[in-house]
Amino acid sequence: MSDERFDRDLGDVLREIAGEEAPMSLRHRLSDVTERAPIGRRSWFTTPMRLSVVVAGLAVLALALLLWPRTEVGPAPSESARPSPSMTVAPTASGAATPGVTPSSEPSTPSSTPPTPPPDGEWTGLVWSDPVTPPFPVHLYDLLPWGDGYVAVGELPMPDGQSDGAFFTSTDGVNWTVTERTDPGNERYPRYLEAWDGVLFAFSNPDMDFPASGMVPAAPPVVWRSPDGSAWSVLTSASWQAAWDDGWMFSDVASGASGLVAIGNHLAGASGAAAVDPLVLRSVDGVEWAQGSIDGLGPRSIVSDIVAVGGGYALLGGTEDSIATGAGMPQAWFSSDGLTWVPAPVAGAVDGDHQFEVQAAHVGAHGAVSRSQQACVGCVEPPAAWVSTDGRAWQRGSAVGAEVPGFGLWGSDGTRIVVLDGGPVVPPAPDQSAPELTVGRMSLDGVRWTELALSHAMTDPPERFWVVPDGVIYAGEASFWFGTPTFGP
Numbered sequence: 001m002s003d004e005r006f007d008r009d010l011g012d013v014l015r016e017i018a019g020e021e022a023p024m025s026l027r028h029r030l031s032d033v034t035e036r037a038p039i040g041r042r043s044w045f046t047t048p049m050r051l052s053v054v055v056a057g058l059a060v061l062a063l064a065l066l067l068w069p070r071t072e073v074g075p076a077p078s079e080s081a082r083p084s085p086s087m088t089v090a091p092t093a094s095g096a097a098t099p100g101v102t103p104s105s106e107p108s109t110p111s112s113t114p115p116t117p118p119p120d121g122e123w124t125g126l127v128w129s130d131p132v133t134p135p136f137p138v139h140l141y142d143l144l145p146w147g148d149g150y151v152a153v154g155e156l157p158m159p160d161g162q163s164d165g166a167f168f169t170s171t172d173g174v175n176w177t178v179t180e181r182t183d184p185g186n187e188r189y190p191r192y193l194e195a196w197d198g199v200l201f202a203f204s205n206p207d208m209d210f211p212a213s214g215m216v217p218a219a220p221p222v223v224w225r226s227p228d229g230s231a232w233s234v235l236t237s238a239s240w241q242a243a244w245d246d247g248w249m250f251s252d253v254a255s256g257a258s259g260l261v262a263i264g265n266h267l268a269g270a271s272g273a274a275a276v277d278p279l280v281l282r283s284v285d286g287v288e289w290a291q292g293s294i295d296g297l298g299p300r301s302i303v304s305d306i307v308a309v310g311g312g313y314a315l316l317g318g319t320e321d322s323i324a325t326g327a328g329m330p331q332a333w334f335s336s337d338g339l340t341w342v343p344a345p346v347a348g349a350v351d352g353d354h355q356f357e358v359q360a361a362h363v364g365a366h367g368a369v370s371r372s373q374q375a376c377v378g379c380v381e382p383p384a385a386w387v388s389t390d391g392r393a394w395q396r397g398s399a400v401g402a403e404v405p406g407f408g409l410w411g412s413d414g415t416r417i418v419v420l421d422g423g424p425v426v427p428p429a430p431d432q433s434a435p436e437l438t439v440g441r442m443s444l445d446g447v448r449w450t451e452l453a454l455s456h457a458m459t460d461p462p463e464r465f466w467v468v469p470d471g472v473i474y475a476g477e478a479s480f481w482f483g484t485p486t487f488g489p
Contacts, residue, residue, distance in 0.1 A: 123416065123442055124488035125453035126472060131460065131479035132174040140168065140176070140475050142193035143466045146200065149173075150468070151229035153190035153202045156181060165189035165204070167224075167232050173473040174480040179230045184222045194255040200226040201260060201286050206250050220244035223286050239289040243281055252359055256308030259284040261292075261338040263315065265302045278303040278317065282338035294333055296343035301331060304358045308414075309368050310390030312336040314344065316370055318355020330356050330372060334392045346386065347395040353384050362412035362446070369397065369404055369417060369446025382406020387446040402447040409437070413467040417443045420458070420465065437462070453486070 140154040149171040156166040156178060165182040167190065182190070186207035194201050207219035221244065223235045244250065244264070253262040259282050266277045278301060280292040294303075294315070303317035313335050319328030330353055332344040354373040361370035368391060372384040385397035385404035397404040408421030422437040436459050440452030460476030472483040 122444070122450065122487070123452060123485040124450070125455070125486040126440055126483035127455040127486060128458070128474075129174065129482040129484070131476070131481055133479045134176070138168075138176060140464055141189070141191040142202075143173075143464070143468075143473060144193050144195055144200070145468050146195070146229045150473070151193065151200060151226075152176065153193050155189045163187075163189065167202070167226070167229070169229055173468065173471075173482050176480070180232050182224075182232070182234075184234070186219060188219070188222050190222070190224060192253050194253055194260060196255040196260055197284070198227075199286075200229055201255075202226070202232065203250070203253050203262070206244060206248075220248075221250045225286050235286050237287045237289065240281075240283075240287075243279065243289055243291065248279055251304060252306050254306045254308050254313060256313050256338065257311060258282065258313075258337045258339075260286060261306055261313055261335075262289070263303045263306050280306075280315065280338070280341065290339060292335065292339040292341060294341040296331075296333065298331070300328065302355070304356055305361045305370065307361045307363050307368060307391070309363045309388070310334070310392060312391065313338050314361065314368065314388065314391030315341060316356035316361055318373070320355060328355055329353065330386070330394075332356070332391075332394050344388075344391065345393045347393065348399060349396075356386070357383065360410065362410055362417045363414050364412060364417045364444040364446060365415045367445035367447060369402075369443070370394075371404075385446075389445070397447070400447055403449060404446065405441050405449065408439075408441075409462055409465050411465045411467040411472065413469065415444070415469070416467055417446060418452070418467045418472060419449075420454075420462075422457070454483075 137157045138154065139157070140152045142154075143150055143152040146169075149169060150173050152168040152170070154166055154168065156164045158164060165184065165188070166178050167180045167182070168176045169179050170176045184204065188204035188207055190202040190204055192203040194203075202224040204222040206221050220241055223237065223240060224232045225235050226232045246266075248264050248266055250262065250264045253260060255261075262281045262283075264279045266279070278294060278297065280294060280303070281289040282292055283289045298319050300319045301317060302320045303315055305316040307314050307316075315333040315335065316330070317332070318330045329351065330346050330349050332346050333341040334344045335341045357371045357373045361368055367387060367389045369385060369387050371382075372386070374383045383406065385402065385406070386394045387397045387400065387402055387404070388394045405419040405421055408419040411418050419441045420437045421439040421441070436457040438454065438457045440454050441449045442452050443449045458474065458476070458481070460478050460481075462474060462476055464475040466473045471485055474481040474483060
């Protein structure tokens with residue numbers, strides 16, 4: 001679901017930088033930088049289906065929706081659990097018809113007391129719909145419930161081997177219609193989707209050049225805005241443009257109580273080392289961006305993830321020597337307004353824990369969880385897991401008795417954190433096949449996890465997976481699926 005040419009060029013450059021004698025950690029770091037789009041908080045893979053829900057289930061779902069941070073909600077479950085494929089046609093910018101896919105802030109002291117356990121009546125399993133296979137490739141990068149359905153952003157491969165960026169809508173999460181195509185140039189496809197104050201915002205990656213010295217951002221990320229998820233406009237912003245000039249790499253964006261917050265790191269030094277000066281920007285309209293101040297940065301600090309939690313924002317990262325060597329101590333910060341950031345203690349962190357993994361933090365109704373960067377491909381031991389009740393302090397999951405899943409695909413919607421797993425390596429090493437996804441786990445706080453019984457194993461390797469109020473949406477390499485939750489005591 002990513003642009004193959006971009007992945008190939010970037011991977012080649014990074015490997016050339018690292019040299020033949022690079023440590024084993026390089027392979028894992030290269031996968032972080034060159035993989036399609038991160039599997040993490042932005043949700044990760046599934047497909048919609050609707051079931052009638054018993055009164056007790058509806059009451060629990062209503063409670064979850066009240067706790068869910070977004071004001072928009074997805075479609076309510078319907079009686080049909082088997083969407084059928086169909087086709088639609090959406091106009092292009094030139095007016096020609098293009099097929100659309102409708103396959104029918106003070107840090108708190110860490111506590112060893114676990115949060116309140118999940119209430120009775122939560123999800124106990126997922127029943128997968130029949131797969132819906134688009135008639136041509138469709139790659140979704142991010143997705144949100146919106147109005148009576150869903151909105152997504154991604155990439156639409158074209159017959160000439162190139163791709164257009166694309167915006168999509170769906171009423172059920174598996175049948176998608178292309179509502180608008182975009183070609184901002186240099187493979188800056190819309191990859192991140194956020195909602196704030198009743199408006200949708202989409203963000204691309206920056207344009208990257210690859211001179212002999214390493215990768216260099218040549219143009220800033222594109223920002224789009226939409227009032228309804230169908231019509232999109234590019235925002236012109238002098239403050240956004242200026243902020244990303246001179247070698248800044250866009251990393252992530254989140255929406256919270258105080259607006260949109262975007263983060264990045266400066267690419268500088270020999271071989272494009274990710275050196276110093278993490279960048280954090282806040283905006284309430286996507287046009288005017290103000291730069292925040294981060295206290296407690298070290299000389300090699302980087303930022304890798306941001307999530308809205310605890311009435312503010314949690315910023316995660318660590319220290320790093322270079323893209324090639326990759327791992328240092330984890331670091332975290334918290335801000336109530338997205339501008340003033342104070343250190344958030346990471347209790348019990350020691351050398352060898354490594355920085356927080358890129359875009360791996362997930363937020364539930366009662367807490368958040370994230371993972372450390374792994375040091376190798378196919379590691380037998382899972383990465384360290386860190387939990388927090390409010391983003392103001394983090395502690396090792398094992399210190400509070402949390403049995404956090406070590407591997408798998410993670411997704412969350414601000415209420416539930418869901419992990420789908422099928423083996424010790426997801427995604428697999430280059431010489432391994434993708435395992436079937438046979439195990440589901442769910443948590444509201446990152447500490448207490450309950451099993452989700454899956455109706456059958458998922459054999460279509462995932463590209464993305466999202467948690468939504470009424471289930472999960474799974475985008476495999478070939479098909480879309482919806483997982484409808486079952487409820488129980």
